[in-house]
Amino acid sequence: MHIFWENIWKFPKFLISVFIGFFLTAAYPFFQLSKNRKIFYSLSLMIILFAGFIVITLKEMLGYT
Template identity: 60%
Template sequence: MYNFWNNLNKFPRFLLAVMIGFFLTTFKPIFKLLKNKKMKIATLIIIIITITGIYLIIKLMTE
């Protein structure tokens, strides 16, 4: 039974590590694109359009 509780106590650390790993692998290519001036503008426009689109979709779904 002690082994079960020990594993259960380790779960929040595992979950945090998985979430940090997900965000690092997701945003690392975006940060590489932001180093180039031309790609920086295009990347920022795409990010703004995506966030605005998701916001509008969620807003319309909840009305």
């Protein structure tokens, strides 16, 4: 039973590592694009506009005003 609890305590570290690895792998192309200033600003603007669109859409759909 002691080994079972050791494995349970290791799981959160593993889960965090998986999420960080997934984020870094998925975001790597954007990090490469951000080396060029013009592309970086365009990409940042697109991300902000997309996030704003999602927030406004969810507020309207859920009735939060």
